[in-house]
Amino acid sequence: MKIAPYNFTALHDEQYRREYLSRVEEILKNNSFIEGPYNESFEKEFANAHGVSHCLLVANGTDALEISLKVLGVQPGDLVGVPGITFYATAEAVLNIGAKPVLIDIDEATGLMCLNSLKEVHQNHPLKAIIPVHIYGLPVSMEGINSFCSSEKIAVIEDAAQAHGALYPYNKKPVGHGNNLTTFSFYPTKNLSAHGDAGCILTNDDELARKIIIERNHGRTDEQALGRNSRCDHMQAAALHLKLKNVDKYNQRRKELAKRYHQNLKELSISLIPDEYLELSSWHLYPVQLETSEKRVELAHFLKERGIGSMPFYEKSLQQEPPLAHFPGQYEKANAMAGKRLCLPLHPFLSDEEVDEVSAVVKEFLNL
Ligand SMILES: *Cc1c(COP(=O)(O)O)cnc(C)c1O
Numbered sequence: 250m251k252i253a254p255y256n257f258t259a260l261h262d263e264q265y266r267r268e269y270l271s272r273v274e275e276i277l278k279n280n281s282f283i284e285g286p287y288n289e290s291f292e293k294e295f296a297n298a299h300g301v302s303h304c305l306l307v308a309n310g311t312d313a314l315e316i317s318l319k320v321l322g323v324q325p326g327d328l329v330g331v332p333g334i335t336f337y338a339t340a341e342a343v344l345n346i347g348a349k350p351v352l353i354d355i356d357e358a359t360g361l362m363c364l365n366s367l368k369e370v371h372q373n374h375p376l377k378a379i380i381p382v383h384i385y386g387l388p389v390s391m392e393g394i395n396s397f398c399s400s401e402k403i404a405v406i407e408d409a410a411q412a413h414g415a416l417y418p419y420n421k422k423p424v425g426h427g428n429n430l431t432t433f434s435f436y437p438t439k440n441l442s443a444h445g446d447a448g449c450i451l452t453n454d455d456e457l458a459r460k461i462i463i464e465r466n467h468g469r470t471d472e473q474a475l476g477r478n479s480r481c482d483h484m485q486a487a488a489l490h491l492k493l494k495n496v497d498k499y500n501q502r503r504k505e506l507a508k509r510y511h512q513n514l515k516e517l518s519i520s521l522i523p524d525e526y527l528e529l530s531s532w533h534l535y536p537v538q539l540e541t542s543e544k545r546v547e548l549a550h551f552l553k554e555r556g557i558g559s560m561p562f563y564e565k566s567l568q569q570e571p572p573l574a575h576f577p578g579q580y581e582k583a584n585a586m587a588g589k590r591l592c593l594p595l596h597p598f599l600s601d602e603e604v605d606e607v608s609a610v611v612k613e614f615l616n617l
Contacts, residue, residue, distance in 0.1 A: 310434020333583020352578030542588030
Protein backbone atom coordinates (compact mmCIF):
# COMPACT_ATOMS: atom_id res chain seq x y z
CA MET A 250 0.00 0.00 0.00
CA LYS A 251 1.32 3.47 -0.91
CA ILE A 252 0.64 6.21 1.62
CA ALA A 253 1.55 9.76 0.58
CA PRO A 254 1.69 12.90 2.74
CA TYR A 255 -0.98 14.65 0.60
CA ASN A 256 -3.99 13.69 -1.50
CA PHE A 257 -4.95 16.50 -3.87
CA THR A 258 -7.10 14.23 -5.99
CA ALA A 259 -9.44 13.61 -3.06
CA LEU A 260 -9.38 17.27 -2.02
CA HIS A 261 -10.36 18.39 -5.52
CA ASP A 262 -13.01 15.73 -6.10
CA GLU A 263 -15.69 15.67 -8.83
CA GLN A 264 -18.11 17.90 -7.00
CA TYR A 265 -15.45 20.41 -6.03
CA ARG A 266 -14.17 20.59 -9.61
CA ARG A 267 -17.63 21.15 -10.99
CA GLU A 268 -18.31 24.00 -8.57
CA TYR A 269 -14.88 25.56 -8.99
CA LEU A 270 -14.93 25.36 -12.79
CA SER A 271 -18.31 27.05 -12.92
CA ARG A 272 -16.79 29.89 -10.88
CA VAL A 273 -13.93 30.08 -13.37
CA GLU A 274 -16.45 30.32 -16.23
CA GLU A 275 -18.19 33.12 -14.42
CA ILE A 276 -14.90 34.98 -13.78
CA LEU A 277 -13.93 34.70 -17.46
CA LYS A 278 -17.37 35.90 -18.52
CA ASN A 279 -17.24 38.89 -16.18
CA ASN A 280 -13.56 39.71 -16.74
CA SER A 281 -13.25 40.07 -12.97
CA PHE A 282 -9.66 38.91 -12.65
CA ILE A 283 -8.32 40.78 -9.64
CA GLU A 284 -9.97 41.57 -6.29
CA GLY A 285 -13.44 40.45 -7.34
CA PRO A 286 -16.59 39.55 -5.37
CA TYR A 287 -15.11 36.25 -4.11
CA ASN A 288 -12.26 38.20 -2.52
CA GLU A 289 -14.80 40.25 -0.63
CA SER A 290 -16.93 37.26 0.40
CA PHE A 291 -13.91 35.30 1.55
CA GLU A 292 -12.50 38.23 3.53
CA LYS A 293 -15.82 38.79 5.26
CA GLU A 294 -16.39 35.12 6.15
CA PHE A 295 -12.81 34.42 7.24
CA ALA A 296 -12.81 37.52 9.48
CA ASN A 297 -16.17 36.48 10.99
CA ALA A 298 -14.96 32.93 11.61
CA HIS A 299 -12.13 34.40 13.72
CA GLY A 300 -14.20 37.07 15.44
CA VAL A 301 -12.08 39.94 14.09
CA SER A 302 -13.09 42.96 12.05
CA HIS A 303 -10.76 42.64 9.04
CA CYS A 304 -9.29 39.96 6.81
CA LEU A 305 -7.10 41.26 3.98
CA LEU A 306 -6.13 38.84 1.24
CA VAL A 307 -2.60 39.20 -0.15
CA ALA A 308 -0.47 37.29 -2.65
CA ASN A 309 1.14 34.75 -0.26
CA GLY A 310 2.00 34.05 3.37
CA THR A 311 5.48 35.58 3.22
CA ASP A 312 4.10 38.86 1.84
CA ALA A 313 1.53 38.76 4.65
CA LEU A 314 4.43 38.78 7.14
CA GLU A 315 6.42 41.46 5.31
CA ILE A 316 3.42 43.75 4.94
CA SER A 317 2.49 43.25 8.60
CA LEU A 318 6.01 44.23 9.70
CA LYS A 319 5.88 47.28 7.45
CA VAL A 320 2.47 48.60 8.55
CA LEU A 321 3.47 48.13 12.20
CA GLY A 322 6.33 50.54 11.56
CA VAL A 323 9.24 48.09 11.77
CA GLN A 324 12.19 49.90 10.17
CA PRO A 325 15.42 48.68 8.57
CA GLY A 326 17.83 47.78 11.38
CA ASP A 327 15.08 47.07 13.94
CA LEU A 328 15.32 43.79 15.86
CA VAL A 329 12.57 41.23 15.34
CA GLY A 330 12.35 38.06 17.45
CA VAL A 331 11.65 34.77 15.67
CA PRO A 332 11.54 31.23 17.10
CA GLY A 333 14.50 28.93 16.46
CA ILE A 334 12.26 26.27 14.89
CA THR A 335 10.05 27.45 12.03
CA PHE A 336 9.77 27.42 8.28
CA TYR A 337 12.50 29.64 6.85
CA ALA A 338 10.01 32.20 5.44
CA THR A 339 9.30 33.62 8.92
CA ALA A 340 12.86 34.95 9.13
CA GLU A 341 13.08 35.69 5.41
CA ALA A 342 10.27 38.24 5.77
CA VAL A 343 12.27 40.03 8.49
CA LEU A 344 15.42 40.12 6.33
CA ASN A 345 13.50 41.26 3.25
CA ILE A 346 12.34 44.46 4.93
CA GLY A 347 15.89 45.16 6.14
CA ALA A 348 15.20 44.36 9.80
CA LYS A 349 17.37 41.98 11.84
CA PRO A 350 16.16 38.61 13.11
CA VAL A 351 16.97 37.73 16.71
CA LEU A 352 16.51 34.08 17.66
CA ILE A 353 14.24 33.16 20.55
CA ASP A 354 14.60 29.64 21.89
CA ILE A 355 11.83 27.10 21.96
CA ASP A 356 9.99 24.99 24.48
CA GLU A 357 11.50 21.49 24.32
CA ALA A 358 8.22 19.59 24.41
CA THR A 359 6.45 21.51 21.66
CA GLY A 360 9.01 23.41 19.57
CA LEU A 361 7.06 26.66 20.15
CA MET A 362 8.53 30.05 21.14
CA CYS A 363 9.49 30.09 24.83
CA LEU A 364 8.38 33.07 26.94
CA ASN A 365 11.37 32.88 29.31
CA SER A 366 13.80 32.93 26.43
CA LEU A 367 11.91 35.89 24.94
CA LYS A 368 12.31 37.81 28.21
CA GLU A 369 16.02 37.02 28.47
CA VAL A 370 16.81 37.84 24.86
CA HIS A 371 14.92 41.14 25.03
CA GLN A 372 17.18 42.32 27.88
CA ASN A 373 20.27 42.27 25.65
CA HIS A 374 18.61 42.82 22.29
CA PRO A 375 15.67 45.22 22.65
CA LEU A 376 13.01 43.93 20.27
CA LYS A 377 10.75 46.08 18.14
CA ALA A 378 8.53 43.15 17.19
CA ILE A 379 8.25 39.37 17.49
CA ILE A 380 6.75 36.69 15.28
CA PRO A 381 5.58 33.67 17.31
CA VAL A 382 4.81 30.78 14.95
CA HIS A 383 2.03 28.23 15.49
CA ILE A 384 4.29 25.64 13.93
CA TYR A 385 2.89 22.21 12.88
CA GLY A 386 -0.51 23.71 13.77
CA LEU A 387 0.33 23.74 17.50
CA PRO A 388 -1.05 26.91 19.06
CA VAL A 389 1.38 29.10 21.01
CA SER A 390 -0.15 30.07 24.34
CA MET A 391 -0.24 33.79 23.62
CA GLU A 392 -1.46 34.98 27.01
CA GLY A 393 1.94 35.43 28.67
CA ILE A 394 3.62 36.61 25.47
CA ASN A 395 0.91 39.22 24.87
CA SER A 396 1.11 40.68 28.34
CA PHE A 397 4.93 40.83 28.29
CA CYS A 398 4.93 42.43 24.83
CA SER A 399 2.28 44.97 25.69
CA SER A 400 4.23 46.11 28.79
CA GLU A 401 7.48 46.28 26.78
CA LYS A 402 5.84 47.87 23.69
CA ILE A 403 6.87 45.02 21.43
CA ALA A 404 4.62 44.54 18.39
CA VAL A 405 3.35 40.98 17.86
CA ILE A 406 2.64 39.27 14.55
CA GLU A 407 1.40 35.68 14.76
CA ASP A 408 2.48 33.41 11.91
CA ALA A 409 -0.50 31.06 11.53
CA ALA A 410 0.50 29.67 8.11
CA GLN A 411 0.03 26.14 9.49
CA ALA A 412 -2.69 26.81 12.02
CA HIS A 413 -6.06 27.39 10.33
CA GLY A 414 -8.57 26.39 13.00
CA ALA A 415 -6.11 25.76 15.86
CA LEU A 416 -7.37 26.91 19.29
CA TYR A 417 -5.47 28.98 21.87
CA PRO A 418 -4.82 26.88 25.00
CA TYR A 419 -6.02 29.57 27.45
CA ASN A 420 -9.34 30.68 25.94
CA LYS A 421 -10.08 28.06 23.25
CA LYS A 422 -10.64 30.80 20.65
CA PRO A 423 -9.34 30.22 17.12
CA VAL A 424 -5.78 31.34 16.42
CA GLY A 425 -6.12 34.79 14.85
CA HIS A 426 -8.76 35.96 17.31
CA GLY A 427 -7.52 38.93 19.34
CA ASN A 428 -5.66 42.15 18.74
CA ASN A 429 -2.43 41.01 17.12
CA LEU A 430 -1.89 40.91 13.39
CA THR A 431 -2.13 37.27 12.34
CA THR A 432 -0.89 36.00 9.00
CA PHE A 433 -1.98 32.92 7.05
CA SER A 434 -0.65 31.19 3.96
CA PHE A 435 -2.91 29.38 1.51
CA TYR A 436 -0.09 27.59 -0.29
CA PRO A 437 -1.50 24.37 -1.84
CA THR A 438 -0.32 22.06 0.98
CA LYS A 439 -1.77 24.10 3.88
CA ASN A 440 -4.98 23.13 5.73
CA LEU A 441 -6.88 25.75 3.74
CA SER A 442 -5.35 26.05 0.29
CA ALA A 443 -5.52 27.84 -3.03
CA HIS A 444 -4.56 26.36 -6.41
CA GLY A 445 -1.51 28.56 -6.39
CA ASP A 446 -0.25 31.22 -4.01
CA ALA A 447 -2.34 33.31 -1.64
CA GLY A 448 -2.25 34.53 1.95
CA CYS A 449 -4.03 36.90 4.30
CA ILE A 450 -3.71 39.09 7.36
CA LEU A 451 -6.28 39.32 10.17
CA THR A 452 -6.60 42.47 12.26
CA ASN A 453 -9.04 44.28 14.53
CA ASP A 454 -7.41 47.63 13.82
CA ASP A 455 -9.15 49.82 11.21
CA GLU A 456 -6.10 51.98 10.61
CA LEU A 457 -3.76 49.01 10.07
CA ALA A 458 -6.34 47.44 7.74
CA ARG A 459 -6.41 50.65 5.71
CA LYS A 460 -2.60 50.65 5.46
CA ILE A 461 -2.55 47.00 4.35
CA ILE A 462 -5.12 47.71 1.63
CA ILE A 463 -2.92 50.54 0.34
CA GLU A 464 0.33 48.57 0.63
CA ARG A 465 -0.94 45.49 -1.27
CA ASN A 466 -2.02 47.55 -4.27
CA HIS A 467 1.03 49.67 -5.18
CA GLY A 468 0.47 52.19 -2.42
CA ARG A 469 -2.41 53.68 -4.42
CA THR A 470 -4.09 56.43 -2.45
CA ASP A 471 -4.36 60.19 -2.41
CA GLU A 472 -1.15 60.27 -0.40
CA GLN A 473 0.77 58.45 -3.19
CA ALA A 474 2.56 56.13 -0.78
CA LEU A 475 5.02 53.54 -2.05
CA GLY A 476 3.61 50.01 -1.86
CA ARG A 477 3.96 46.80 -3.82
CA ASN A 478 1.84 44.38 -5.80
CA SER A 479 0.57 41.78 -3.39
CA ARG A 480 -2.97 41.39 -4.67
CA CYS A 481 -4.74 38.05 -4.46
CA ASP A 482 -6.26 37.15 -7.82
CA HIS A 483 -9.94 36.35 -8.14
CA MET A 484 -9.47 32.71 -9.22
CA GLN A 485 -7.57 31.98 -5.99
CA ALA A 486 -10.18 33.82 -3.91
CA ALA A 487 -12.95 31.82 -5.64
CA ALA A 488 -11.20 28.56 -4.66
CA LEU A 489 -10.58 29.71 -1.08
CA HIS A 490 -14.16 30.83 -0.64
CA LEU A 491 -15.43 27.49 -1.93
CA LYS A 492 -13.05 25.48 0.28
CA LEU A 493 -13.84 27.49 3.38
CA LYS A 494 -17.06 25.56 3.90
CA ASN A 495 -15.19 22.25 4.31
CA VAL A 496 -12.20 23.35 6.34
CA ASP A 497 -13.74 22.63 9.77
CA LYS A 498 -14.85 19.18 8.68
CA TYR A 499 -11.38 18.40 7.30
CA ASN A 500 -9.66 19.75 10.41
CA GLN A 501 -11.93 17.56 12.53
CA ARG A 502 -10.82 14.51 10.54
CA ARG A 503 -7.15 15.51 10.94
CA LYS A 504 -7.74 15.63 14.69
CA GLU A 505 -9.32 12.16 14.76
CA LEU A 506 -6.38 10.74 12.84
CA ALA A 507 -3.84 12.52 15.07
CA LYS A 508 -5.55 11.01 18.11
CA ARG A 509 -5.36 7.60 16.48
CA TYR A 510 -1.62 7.96 15.86
CA HIS A 511 -1.21 9.16 19.43
CA GLN A 512 -3.05 6.13 20.81
CA ASN A 513 -1.07 3.77 18.59
CA LEU A 514 2.35 5.25 19.35
CA LYS A 515 2.18 6.51 22.92
CA GLU A 516 3.76 3.46 24.60
CA LEU A 517 6.73 3.42 22.23
CA SER A 518 10.21 4.89 22.64
CA ILE A 519 9.46 7.94 20.54
CA SER A 520 8.45 11.47 21.65
CA LEU A 521 5.01 12.71 20.72
CA ILE A 522 3.37 16.12 21.00
CA PRO A 523 2.01 16.49 24.59
CA ASP A 524 -1.54 15.18 25.17
CA GLU A 525 -3.06 18.58 25.91
CA TYR A 526 -2.54 19.62 22.28
CA LEU A 527 -4.71 16.81 20.87
CA GLU A 528 -7.83 19.01 20.96
CA LEU A 529 -6.07 22.31 20.22
CA SER A 530 -3.78 21.76 17.22
CA SER A 531 -4.93 22.19 13.63
CA TRP A 532 -2.79 19.08 12.96
CA HIS A 533 -1.27 20.52 9.83
CA LEU A 534 1.55 18.05 10.47
CA TYR A 535 2.00 15.06 12.76
CA PRO A 536 5.57 15.19 14.08
CA VAL A 537 7.26 12.44 16.09
CA GLN A 538 10.69 12.93 17.61
CA LEU A 539 13.54 10.45 17.52
CA GLU A 540 16.54 10.36 19.85
CA THR A 541 19.00 11.40 17.17
CA SER A 542 18.84 12.82 13.66
CA GLU A 543 20.53 9.62 12.39
CA LYS A 544 17.56 7.64 13.72
CA ARG A 545 15.18 10.07 12.01
CA VAL A 546 16.94 9.48 8.67
CA GLU A 547 16.76 5.71 9.22
CA LEU A 548 13.05 5.81 10.07
CA ALA A 549 12.28 7.91 6.99
CA HIS A 550 14.15 5.38 4.88
CA PHE A 551 12.39 2.43 6.54
CA LEU A 552 8.98 4.01 5.88
CA LYS A 553 9.90 4.81 2.30
CA GLU A 554 10.77 1.16 1.62
CA ARG A 555 7.21 0.29 2.64
CA GLY A 556 5.77 2.97 0.34
CA ILE A 557 5.11 5.49 3.13
CA GLY A 558 6.03 9.14 2.61
CA SER A 559 7.23 11.37 5.47
CA MET A 560 8.72 14.85 5.87
CA PRO A 561 11.78 15.83 7.96
CA PHE A 562 10.44 19.14 9.34
CA TYR A 563 12.62 20.87 10.36
CA GLU A 564 15.99 19.47 9.46
CA LYS A 565 17.76 22.66 10.43
CA SER A 566 17.01 25.26 13.06
CA LEU A 567 17.02 28.85 11.80
CA GLN A 568 20.44 29.34 13.37
CA GLN A 569 21.77 26.48 11.21
CA GLU A 570 20.59 28.18 8.00
CA PRO A 571 23.63 29.99 6.54
CA PRO A 572 21.93 33.40 5.97
CA LEU A 573 20.87 33.43 9.65
CA ALA A 574 23.89 31.87 11.33
CA HIS A 575 25.42 35.16 12.51
CA PHE A 576 22.29 36.66 14.08
CA PRO A 577 22.16 36.79 17.88
CA GLY A 578 19.76 35.29 20.39
CA GLN A 579 19.21 31.94 22.09
CA TYR A 580 19.01 28.71 20.12
CA GLU A 581 20.44 25.86 22.16
CA LYS A 582 17.17 23.92 22.42
CA ALA A 583 16.19 24.68 18.84
CA ASN A 584 19.52 23.34 17.62
CA ALA A 585 19.12 20.25 19.81
CA MET A 586 15.67 19.53 18.32
CA ALA A 587 16.61 20.23 14.69
CA GLY A 588 16.75 17.13 12.53
CA LYS A 589 15.13 14.83 15.09
CA ARG A 590 11.52 15.27 14.09
CA LEU A 591 9.80 13.39 11.32
CA CYS A 592 6.26 14.22 10.15
CA LEU A 593 4.12 11.16 9.39
CA PRO A 594 1.42 11.30 6.70
CA LEU A 595 -1.61 13.24 7.95
CA HIS A 596 -4.37 14.56 5.69
CA PRO A 597 -8.16 14.39 5.92
CA PHE A 598 -8.49 11.59 3.35
CA LEU A 599 -6.35 9.00 5.13
CA SER A 600 -8.28 5.99 6.42
CA ASP A 601 -8.03 4.65 9.98
CA GLU A 602 -6.39 1.56 8.51
CA GLU A 603 -3.71 3.63 6.81
CA VAL A 604 -2.85 5.35 10.09
CA ASP A 605 -2.70 1.92 11.75
CA GLU A 606 -0.41 0.65 9.04
CA VAL A 607 1.99 3.60 9.34
CA SER A 608 1.94 3.14 13.12
CA ALA A 609 2.74 -0.57 12.76
CA VAL A 610 5.73 0.20 10.54
CA VAL A 611 7.01 2.79 13.04
CA LYS A 612 6.61 0.20 15.81
CA GLU A 613 8.47 -2.41 13.80
CA PHE A 614 11.32 0.06 13.23
CA LEU A 615 11.59 0.91 16.93
CA ASN A 616 11.66 -2.77 17.91
CA LEU A 617 14.46 -3.65 15.53
C1 LIG B 1 4.05 28.20 4.43
C2 LIG B 1 4.62 29.04 5.49
C3 LIG B 1 4.97 30.40 5.28
C4 LIG B 1 5.04 31.04 3.94
O1 LIG B 1 3.92 31.02 3.20
P1 LIG B 1 4.01 31.22 1.59
O2 LIG B 1 2.57 31.34 1.23
O3 LIG B 1 4.70 30.02 1.04
O4 LIG B 1 4.76 32.47 1.34
C5 LIG B 1 5.39 31.15 6.38
N1 LIG B 1 5.48 30.61 7.60
C6 LIG B 1 5.20 29.32 7.84
C7 LIG B 1 5.31 28.80 9.22
C8 LIG B 1 4.77 28.49 6.79
O5 LIG B 1 4.49 27.20 7.03
